[in-house]
Amino acid sequence: MTDPILLWNEVALEANRVSHTNGKGEQTGPTLSSRALAIVHLAMYDAYAGVTNDPNLPPYLDLSALPSPGTGASVEAAVAAAAHTTLASLFPSQKPFFDAILAGAGDISNAGHVFGEKVAQALLNDRMNDPGAAAGDYKPSPQRGRHRPDPDNPGQGFHAPFYGARSKGFAITQRHMLAKPPLDNSEYLRALREVRVKGIAPELMGTLPENIDDRKRSIDETLIGIFWAYDGSAELGTPPRLYNQIVRRVAIAKGNTPAQNASLFALVNAAMGDAGILAWEQKYLYDFWRPVVGIREHDRSLGPAPTEADNNISDDCDPLWLPLGAPNTNSRNKNFTPNFPAYPSGHATFGAAALHITRLFYGISIGDRKPDNLFKDLDFVSEEFNGINTDNRGTVRPRHNRNFPGGLWQMIIENGRSRVDLGVHWVFDAFAVKNDGTPDLTKTDTDGKPFGGVPLGIKIAEDIFQAGAGKGPKKSTVLPSS
Structure with a gap:
């Protein structure tokens, strides 16, 4: 049957x-x-x-x-x-x-x-009574560090500036909040230098400073960035579709009963419903600029509200920098930077919420932050690399079969960081990092708030799973915040 x-x-x-x-x-x-x-x-x-x-x-x-x-x-x-x-x-x-x-x-x-x-x-x-995604009366700020349109797609508009704050919850018990993203400190500068090199458009790689060959984006990193994209392209859709496809792979391999699938997919999609609400609330609360604006306007003499004149701009600034960009798959249009603020990453939040609540469903403990075996002997083909869909030059990308020895946890981390490889996110949009560049999911501000979409997605998943005693989503009583 x-x-x-x-x-x-x-x-x-x-x-x-x-x-x-x-x-x-x-x-x-x-x-x-x-x-x-x-x-x-x-x-x-x-x-x-x-x-x-x-x-x-x-x-x-x-x-x-x-x-x-x-x-x-x-x-x-x-x-x-x-x-x-x-x-x-x-x-x-x-x-x-x-x-x-x-x-x-x-x-x-x-x-x-x-x-x-x-x-x-x-x-x-x-x-x-849920709000739509219209821009309404949102106006971008000219101030340093604030979100403005992609200069390579200046007419792109703004997606869902009021959606998060004006939506009630699906299954969360509280509106989980994040720490303020770093700006103009050592952590920010490290993130800027990383994405400037890792995320640059291929045709501009020759403009990078010398002696950084070991930090340039590798072939694997280029593939990973595109593999996880699903940036609303024709024939692909959006990231929630991708994460459902992955969960289906696990559910079928596990031989779930219909009752188990009713519970699992309700939990997964309620978690992503709340991820969309809370991530977008934080995005427009902090209104943080994307790398394409932050790198081009890093020197204080640049941008719509410069604070000083300077005839010798910072070496960390490149006023002509462009990213590899979110892939405009199955289109001849340019790649792009998404039309909403950077922090936190929606990909990181959706992916962590969906995949971590799946981990919990299959017995991973609350608080566990380690690799798992839930994708053992499985593989996955992203439709970005399925041998059918094309890049924005009309060239078919080859089919790529990918496995994940570290299970869904490996996916959570890789998916979060993949956006740096496209040049559309700072690494802290996904998570804080240690000095060696590995994720630091325990870092918080003085109020105990974490940094980035992965910790936010994990909080959402654990909140919903515990509220429903692991059986199914419990209806939220959390009201809109504005």
């Missing part, structure tokens, strides 16, 4: 891919993608839980307000109806595709179908 959770998870991931390809603008970008996937998977979870009445699957919503599914209600019909209803509401242009899947996998004559529809509508109603 087909697992209905895996089936409709695959449909939801396809919806994400198509939504970034068909030009309809439905649930596009990282924030709305994570929100949509959270809604769909929470609806599937509650439909499954409501029909089975399994004490190990406590409902997310208060299902007592809904009519009972009734005798003879099937899990398959309920899950199909819940998924179909949410997907059709979120991605209306794709409804014919969802209808076709429902015709083969659902049963509209079964009592479970009506129950699944009602669960889905209750979930949609619960999130109906």
